[in-house]
Amino acid sequence: MNRREFLQILAVAAAGGMGLSNSARAAEQAAAKFYDLPRFGNVHLLHFTDCHAQLLPIYFREPSVNLGVAGARNQPPHLVGDYFLKHYGFAPGSAQAYAYTCLDFEQAARQYGKVGGFAHLATLVRRLKAGRPGALLLDGGDTWQGSATALWTKAQDMIDASLQLGVDIMTAHWEFTLGTERVQEVVDGAFKGKIDFIAQNIKTADFGDPVFPAYTMREMNGVKLAVIGQAFPYTPIANPRYMVSEWTFGIQEANLQKTIDEARGKGAQAVVLLSHNGMDVDLKLATRVRGLDAILGGHTHDGVPEPVVVANAGGKTLVTNAGSNGKFLAVLDFDVKNGKVSDFRYKLMPVFANYLEADPAMAALIDKVRAPYAAKLAEPLAVTDDTLYRRGNFNGTFDQLILDALMAEKGAEIGFSPGFRWGTSLLPGATITMEHLMDQTAITYPYTTVTEMPGSQIKTVLEDVADNLFNPDPYYQQGGDMVRVGGLRYSIEPGKPAGSRIGDMSLNGKPIEADKKYKVAGWAPVAEGAKGEPVWDVVARHLRAHKTIGKLALNEPVVKGMQGNEGSI
Structure with a gap:
C-alpha cells in the first residue's frame, strides 16, 4: 500500500465515523468495516439501477440543480449540495458528500477516486450475499445502454456481465431501444432460467396480452416474497415508438393492484415493486395502491440514502431510489413475522473502487469483452x-x-x-x-x-x-x-x-x-x-x-x- 492509498483509506474510514490508526493494517480493516453491514431479518434484497452499461469505474458528478415543484418542493429527491447534507446529516468533505453531491467535486474526486465498476460491484455483492442467505440481486433497468461496447455488441457485454454478477430479477427501459426482437431474444435465450425479466405494465398492442411475467414469487428463509416489475411507462413517448410498436406501456395502476392482490392471495408475505418509473412517480403511486411493502425505484438517477415512508389505504410503503452508473448498491432487509413485514433496515452503499478489490472473474470478463474494441475506445x-x-x-x-x-x-x-x-x-x-x-x-x-x-x-x-x-x-x-x-x-x-x-x-x-x-x-x-x-x-x-x-x-x-x-x- 502506498502513501496515497493509505491516506485515501483513512479518509473513507473517517467518513464512516471510525477512529483513525497509525498502522496500514488498521486502516485496511477500517476500510473493510465501511462495507460491513450486519445481517437483519429474514428477507434480503440487493438493488442497483441505471448503470448505463458502465463496466469500469468512472467519475460521476451529481447535479447542482434538481428542482422540485408543487408537493415535491424541498423534499427528497429534490435536494442538492448543502441542503442534501443537512437533511441526511452527512459531513461536508466526507465520502458521503462526494458520493451524493457535486460539492468540491474535483477535489473530492481526486481524494476518493472513481466509483462503480462491475468488478468492484461484484465484490460487494458477493460479500453481502455471503452474510445474507438467499439474498436476491435486483436490476432496475437501463443496464444495456450507455457505452460504446454495449452499442456495438447489441448489449451482449452487459448481458454477460449481468449473468456473471448474479442478477436474479430485472425490469427495463433503455433496453427496449435495441428493439423488441433483441429483448425477447435475450429473455428467451441467455436469461432463460437464470434472470427473471418482469414487467406488469407491458401488453401487446393488439389483444392486450402480457408480454412478460408481471411478477416472480420466491421463497427465502421460509418466507414467500413477490417481486413485481414496472418498466418505464413512457417508453413509446420518450424513445422512438417504432422500436416498440407492438407493445403498450403506461403506469397501469389497476393492473398493478390486481397483481399485488394476486401475489398476496398466493401467500406472499412480502411484496416489492421493482420500478423504473422515476422517484416522483413512485411516491405518488405509493399513495394509490395498497399492499406494497417497498418500491425499489430507478430512472431519475437519484441517490437517496433513506427510504421515504408513504402512507396509503393498506398501511405504509417504503419508496427508494438507488442512484446510477454503478455508484451505489442498495440493501433492503425485512424482518417478516406472523405473515407480514414487522421491521426493516435499509442502506444505500457507495461503491468506491479504491476500497473494494476487483473480482477476478468479473475483471477477466470485462477485459475479454473490451479487447476487440480497445484501440477504438x-x-x-x-x-x-x-x-x-x-x-x-x-x-x-x-x-x-x-x-x-x-x-x-x-x-x-x-x-x-x-x-x-x-x-x-x-x-x-x-x-x-x-x-x-x-x-x-x-x-x-x-x-x-x-x-x-x-x-x-x-x-x-x-x-x-x-x-x-x-x-x-x-x-x-x-x-x-x-x-x-x-x-x-x-x-x-x-x-x-x-x-x-x-x-x-x-x-x-x-x-x-x-x-x-x-x-x-x-x-x-x-x-x-x-x-x-x-x-x-x-x-x-x-x-x-x-x-x-x-x-x-x-x-x-x-x-x-x-x-x-x-x-x-
Whole structure:
C-alpha cells in the first residue's frame, strides 16, 4: 500500500465515523468495516439501477440543480449540495458528500477516486450475499445502454456481465431501444432460467396480452416474497415508438393492484415493486395502491440514502431510489413475522473502487469483452481544461460541448441536445477519448438533424419539455431533464402552468420572432425514418480540430420563481 492509498483509506474510514490508526493494517480493516453491514431479518434484497452499461469505474458528478415543484418542493429527491447534507446529516468533505453531491467535486474526486465498476460491484455483492442467505440481486433497468461496447455488441457485454454478477430479477427501459426482437431474444435465450425479466405494465398492442411475467414469487428463509416489475411507462413517448410498436406501456395502476392482490392471495408475505418509473412517480403511486411493502425505484438517477415512508389505504410503503452508473448498491432487509413485514433496515452503499478489490472473474470478463474494441475506445480526441459532466435540470458542460460542436459543424444558429441523465464525467486535464464521447452519445438512433424552425415552434418545443419536467402531477412527468439549448437564450418559470413557463427568448441579443425561421441543429430524433450523420462523428470531428477544450460557457436559462428552492445551489 502506498502513501496515497493509505491516506485515501483513512479518509473513507473517517467518513464512516471510525477512529483513525497509525498502522496500514488498521486502516485496511477500517476500510473493510465501511462495507460491513450486519445481517437483519429474514428477507434480503440487493438493488442497483441505471448503470448505463458502465463496466469500469468512472467519475460521476451529481447535479447542482434538481428542482422540485408543487408537493415535491424541498423534499427528497429534490435536494442538492448543502441542503442534501443537512437533511441526511452527512459531513461536508466526507465520502458521503462526494458520493451524493457535486460539492468540491474535483477535489473530492481526486481524494476518493472513481466509483462503480462491475468488478468492484461484484465484490460487494458477493460479500453481502455471503452474510445474507438467499439474498436476491435486483436490476432496475437501463443496464444495456450507455457505452460504446454495449452499442456495438447489441448489449451482449452487459448481458454477460449481468449473468456473471448474479442478477436474479430485472425490469427495463433503455433496453427496449435495441428493439423488441433483441429483448425477447435475450429473455428467451441467455436469461432463460437464470434472470427473471418482469414487467406488469407491458401488453401487446393488439389483444392486450402480457408480454412478460408481471411478477416472480420466491421463497427465502421460509418466507414467500413477490417481486413485481414496472418498466418505464413512457417508453413509446420518450424513445422512438417504432422500436416498440407492438407493445403498450403506461403506469397501469389497476393492473398493478390486481397483481399485488394476486401475489398476496398466493401467500406472499412480502411484496416489492421493482420500478423504473422515476422517484416522483413512485411516491405518488405509493399513495394509490395498497399492499406494497417497498418500491425499489430507478430512472431519475437519484441517490437517496433513506427510504421515504408513504402512507396509503393498506398501511405504509417504503419508496427508494438507488442512484446510477454503478455508484451505489442498495440493501433492503425485512424482518417478516406472523405473515407480514414487522421491521426493516435499509442502506444505500457507495461503491468506491479504491476500497473494494476487483473480482477476478468479473475483471477477466470485462477485459475479454473490451479487447476487440480497445484501440477504438482509446483514441484521443482532445484535452479538456474544464470538468465535463452531464447532470442537472438545465445543462452540463459535456452537453454544452455537444451543442457547440453541433452548431459549429452544421452551421446552425441554435442547437438542441436531449436532456439525457446518463453520461460519465471527466476531470480537468483529462484526455477526451472516443470512449468518453460514446458514454454521452451511444444510442441506436444517433442521427443529427438540421431543421428550419419558426420561433413559435421553438417555444412550443421548450414548453412541452418543460411540462414533462415540471408538471405538478408526477404522472405527467416523463423523467429526463430540460432539453439543452445552444445559442438561444431564454427564461423559465417552473411553477407556472403548462404553456406559460418559457419567456425572454433571444438570439444574439435580439428577441426571437414567432414567424421568423431559424436554423436548428439537433440529434436523437424519435421519428421513424429519420437519418443523418451520427452525433459522435460530428462531435469527434470538432474535438480533433480543436485539440484542447477550454472553459466552457454554460448556456443556462434564467430561472424565475424558485427562490428558496433547495433543489438548486
